[in-house]
Amino acid sequence: MRYDCIIIGAGVAGLTAGIRCAKEGLHTAIISSGMSALHFSSGSIDLLGYRDNAVVYKPFEAIDQLTGTIAQHPYTKCGKPLIIEALLFFKQECEQQGLFLFDNGNLNHFHVTTLGTLKPTYFSQRSVFNEDVYSRFKAMKKIVIINFEGYRDFHPQLAAAQLSKHSLFANCEIVAKQIEMPQLQDDGKYPHEFRSIDIARIFEKEANIEKIADLIRLAAKDADFVVMPAVMGITNFNQIHNKLQSRTRLLVYEVPTLPPSILGMRIDNALKSRFAELGGVYIAGDKVVRADITDDVVNAIYTNSHPENPMEAQCYILSTGSFFSGGLVSEFDNMYEPIFKLKLHHEPERNKWYNQNFFHRDSHAFLQYGVLTDESLRPYDSNNNIIQNLYCSGAIMAHYNPIKEGCGSGVAISTGYKAAGQIINLLKRMS
Amino acid sequence: MKTLEAEVIVIGGGATGCGVLRDCTLRGIDAILIEKNDIASGTTGRNHGLLHSGARYAVRDLESATECIKENRILKKIAWHCIEPTGGLFVTLPEDDPNYHNRLLEACRFAGIDAKEISVKKALSIEPNCNPNILSAIWVPDGTIDPFRLTSANILDSIERGAHVFTHTQVERIMLKQNQVIGVQCYDKTAGEYLEIYAPIIVNASGVWGQHICKTAGIELKMFPSKGSMVIIDYRINNVVVNRCRVPSDGDIIVPGDTVSLIGTTSRKIPYDTIDELVVDDDEIDVLLSDGEKLIPNVSRARVLRAYCGVRPLIAVSGEMDGRDISRGVVLIDHKERDNVQGLITIAGGKLMTYRLMAEMTTDLIAKKLGNSKRCLTYKIPLPGSEKRVGYTKKIKYFSGIPNSVVGSTHYRHGERVHNILSLKKRNYGLICECEMVTLGEVEYAIKNLKVNDIVDLRRRTRIGMGPCQGELCAYRAAGLFTEFGDFTPDESTKLLMDFLEERFKGVKPVLWGDGLREFEFTYWIYQGLFGLGLVEDNNT
The missing domain is CATH 3.50.50.60 (FAD/NAD(P)-binding domain)
Structure with missing residues (x-):
């Protein structure tokens, strides 16, 4: 089987690239080794939240500055017009699957975290931040933050205390409430098995929604606004959200929780479904282990399950993520990219990889390590030659710190979109 | 005042x-x-947790060896729930002086330590991960103790x-x-x-x-402070204590403990004014891993969880000497x-x-x-938890309805006090720390009864956050419980969470590679990326 394009890795970067390629009619496969970082994410799409430790309010202006100063940054390689195009593309493709994203035009907006801090982001799901919330944010008098008894991955009292410190809520009463959901207790399960997914499944049963809505209403009767952990279902979340709001006659709003992230799973589902709908081939649970390269061209790749059968394509995209996802590997005295043995940007001495404190203001150096690429996102091999038909996207790329800059998803979307565009153009020229 | x-x-x-x-x-x-x-x-909390048989001191310090074996026997009675009587081996490597083996046997006999020579084959059947090239082996009543x-x-x-x-x-x-x-x-x-x-x-x-x-x-x-560093391997790779049969030196012991194994130790003289800012040096880690490798091949390829160090409180009676030479x-x-x-x-x-x-x-x-004439009783009155010794199976039966793993872990850590901790209420045995099976009930018990002031203290009482993930999820879960069970405001709980993550990071950073680095990236992603915890102080201003 020969593809036009094989994408290794199914995170935001790989799926964005896959959708774009498939939409152009390319015969596209994505190989996924497991759950992507979306399952651990906030479910909001951060574009550029911080520059030099200061909050960014106008991300596109900040991107202009950044691309003017940091030549190696993935955003510089993409350029602002392409980033804007990529974001719009991503938003529309998600909408195709019924996942609506809120944005604030030229501005970042702030979503409330598990802990009650406010974080700048660009897209949020409608149940997380929407026009209603936006317009009433400053006039709120009472916010109730609720949790469900037995769920250990959200502490409303910590969130309430943190949120109330913010000047936006200076005149607002913020209280924490626990709700006992009978469904949670009667399941016959051990309570330590309750994770966000278990509660989301309770929400997904239509018969439960009204009962839960009434409990929320009871706990938050005089509030303007209810904040709850993000467990409003994985698939039919729009209906659940609407029903909860109409029955409680309150604004109900989700905040991300400890993993697994229901919000992230919704995006993951939407992107995967969209890719399948466009005719893409999704290969789950297999891992690419090596590649066959001659004269700077990748001929084939081999996977764990099929170590002898090559998978071939005209072009390849590498979007295997950073260390956490296995895209980069570190050892006692070494770092490498395991599939193609690409040239990396990193310090050789391991004591340079980190800073002295966990919460050091300069974050940690290893988060910026990764694969070096040219302007078209093609990587270099260990002999400093560009590999002609391989493109990189997402967290495997060097020269940006997704957490410190608050730009992980934005870079993934932009570079995934750009990598796909490069391949589309190349194949067009060839035919 | x-x-x-x-x-x-x-x-x-x-x-x-x-x-x-x-x-x-x-x-x-x-x-x-x-x-x-x-x-x-x-x-106390910064050593390798070895329940000495005394054999390590027998050749050079007979008095210490004799004290050790006496106390070894007493502690097994009064503090059984803090101890695993695993036994231990002294193995001679091809590069070691073969005569030390007999000197050790002889010295143990003098000290009253039941040491016995066993065949290499027997030693390898007791400890299959041990270096197969050992020349000889001695079995001793070493064990492990949780300080x-x-x-x-x-x-x-x-x-x-x-x-x-x-x-x-x-x-x-x-x-x-x-x-x-x-x-x-x-x-x-x-x-x-x-x-x-x-x-x-x-x-x-x-x-x-x-x-x-x-x-x-x-x-x-x-005082002559002498620093000793150790590394923790994220698996229990040995069944018994494995000692190298030679004059004690760096990296010559691997001790199993709870869910992990420890490679010990180094010995370095340090200036007195640095005792509060001890750090493990990179070259100490190199020595511990490469020498550990000689006792248990491939140990350095296992995941290294943490490195830490303690300072030996040695008083030199006369003159300055090397850390290991002072009695x-x-x-x-x-x-x-x-x-x-x-x-x-x-x-x-x-x-x-x-x-x-x-x-x-x-x-x-x-x-x-x-002018008090009462005699010492500590050699015979058991410590709380060790009042009577009841087997695991009986406890499982007694607490039927609660998962066996929860009963087992709680009993293992708290002995008879398991009855003050576990109850059949579902909420009580909901897990807070999955790595070490620490329940909400155990956290509540510790906060209310065991002088716990923060999550770091809680870790010492319950092992919360000591497992492979180093507090990735349980740190946040536990922080919230301080508001519920302790006298802490939500803000204080948030501060405790930050302090705890900083404390865990101290031991993680010297060994930040491989899966440890992956785990840390994930933890950082959660607490800084998802939670914005590092922004809390910025947020406040």
């Missing part, structure tokens, strides 16, 4: 100080203990018998009236207040920090004899193994000074 009175003040909440407190309390002496951080947070549990049990028993304990309280100075001590001035860091405690007898059991304590009374006492024997100083200061006693040197004996010697001296 708050003032208190007692017969005895014990300074230092390590094993020795807590042992003295308990011994006093059992003899009806009214005692107060003061610790500047948490109990077992100094040298946190042991110290905590001493404290718990003392408190239940009426003693008072102040943790996170710093002694500012010893107060004197002419040549007689009359008490201490201290600062309670948690409450943010000063207090004065009056007593005619003060025991300086603050280990290497004792030099400073003595100085506040105008006494010079010279680890017990030093009991009556400062009335030495410095003409009445009522002050320093107990130092020794080892975790001999904490009870050291406490007995100290309390004998206290009793003599007070």
Whole structure:
């Protein structure tokens, strides 16, 4: 089987690239080794939240500055017009699957975290931040933050205390409430098995929604606004959200929780479904282990399950993520990219990889390590030659710190979109 | 200012100080203990957790070896829930002096340690991961001991018998009236207040920090701090303690403990003024891993979880010497004899193994000074948790309905006190820390009963956050429970969470590669990326 394009890795970067390629009619496969970082994410799409430790309010202006100063940054390689195009593309493709994203035009907006801090982001799901919330944010008098008894991955009292410190809520009463959901207790399960997914499944049963809505209403009767952990279902979340709001006659709003992230799973589902709908081939649970390269061209790749059968394509995209996802590997005295043995940007001495404190203001150096690429996102091999038909996207790329800059998803979307565009153009020229 | 009175003040909440407190309390002496951080947070909690048979000292220090084997037998009775009697091996590598084997056997015989030569084949069947090229092997009654549990049990028993304990309280100075001590001035860091405690007898059991304590009374006492570093392997790769059969040196012991194994230790002399800022050096890690590799091949390829170090409290009686050369024997100083200061006693040197004996010697001296004629009972009265020994299977049956793994872990950590912790309410046994099977009930019990001031203390009582993920999810879960079960505001709980992650990172960063780096990236992603925890202080301003 020969593809036009094989994408290794199914995170935001790989799926964005896959959708774009498939939409152009390319015969596209994505190989996924497991759950992507979306399952651990906030479910909001951060574009550029911080520059030099200061909050960014106008991300596109900040991107202009950044691309003017940091030549190696993935955003510089993409350029602002392409980033804007990529974001719009991503938003529309998600909408195709019924996942609506809120944005604030030229501005970042702030979503409330598990802990009650406010974080700048660009897209949020409608149940997380929407026009209603936006317009009433400053006039709120009472916010109730609720949790469900037995769920250990959200502490409303910590969130309430943190949120109330913010000047936006200076005149607002913020209280924490626990709700006992009978469904949670009667399941016959051990309570330590309750994770966000278990509660989301309770929400997904239509018969439960009204009962839960009434409990929320009871706990938050005089509030303007209810904040709850993000467990409003994985698939039919729009209906659940609407029903909860109409029955409680309150604004109900989700905040991300400890993993697994229901919000992230919704995006993951939407992107995967969209890719399948466009005719893409999704290969789950297999891992690419090596590649066959001659004269700077990748001929084939081999996977764990099929170590002898090559998978071939005209072009390849590498979007295997950073260390956490296995895209980069570190050892006692070494770092490498395991599939193609690409040239990396990193310090050789391991004591340079980190800073002295966990919460050091300069974050940690290893988060910026990764694969070096040219302007078209093609990587270099260990002999400093560009590999002609391989493109990189997402967290495997060097020269940006997704957490410190608050730009992980934005870079993934932009570079995934750009990598796909490069391949589309190349194949067009060839035919 | 708050003032208190007692017969005895014990300074230092390590094993020795807590042992003295308990011994006093059992003899009806009214005692107060003061610790500047948490109990077992100094040298006590920073060793390899070896229940010595004494064999490691037998060749060079017969006295220490004899003390070890005696205490080994006592501790197995009074503190069985803190101990795993795994047994241990001394193996000779091809590069080692083959004669040491016989010298060790002979020395053990003198010290009364039941050491026996076993065949290489037998040794490898006991410890299949051991280097197959060993030339000879000796079996000894080594084991493992949990220093946190042991110290905590001493404290718990003392408190239940009426003693008072102040943790996170710093002694500012010893107060004197002419040549007689009359008490201490201290600062309670948690409450943010000063207090004065009056007593005619003060025991300086603050280990290497004792030099400073003595100085506040105008006494010079010279310590020679020697740093020992260890690395923790994230799997229990050995069944029994594996020692190298040679003169003790760096990287020659691997101790299994709970869910992990430890490679120990290095020995480096350090300046006294650095004892509060110890760091593990990169080259120490290199030595420990490469020498550990000789005992158990491939150990360095297993995931390394943490590295940490402690400081040995050695008092040199004459001249400066190398850390390993100074006797680890017990030093009991009556400062009335030495410095003409009445009522002050320093107990130092020794080892975790001999904490009870050291406490007995100290309390004998206290009793003599007070005219108390009661005899020491600590060698026979079991510690809380070790009251009676009931098997795992019986406990599982008793708590049927609660998952076996939860009952097993709680019983393993708290012995008979499992009955004060577990209940059939579902909420009680909901898991907070999956790695170490720590339940909500155990956290509640610890916060309410075991002198827990923060998540770091909680870790020492329950093992929360000590497993493979190093507090990735449980740190947040536990933080919230401090608001529920303790006297903490939500803001304080959030601060505890930050402090805990910083504390865990200290041990993670020297070994930040491989899966450890992946795990850290994930943890950082959650707490900084998802939570914005590092922004909390920015947010406040």
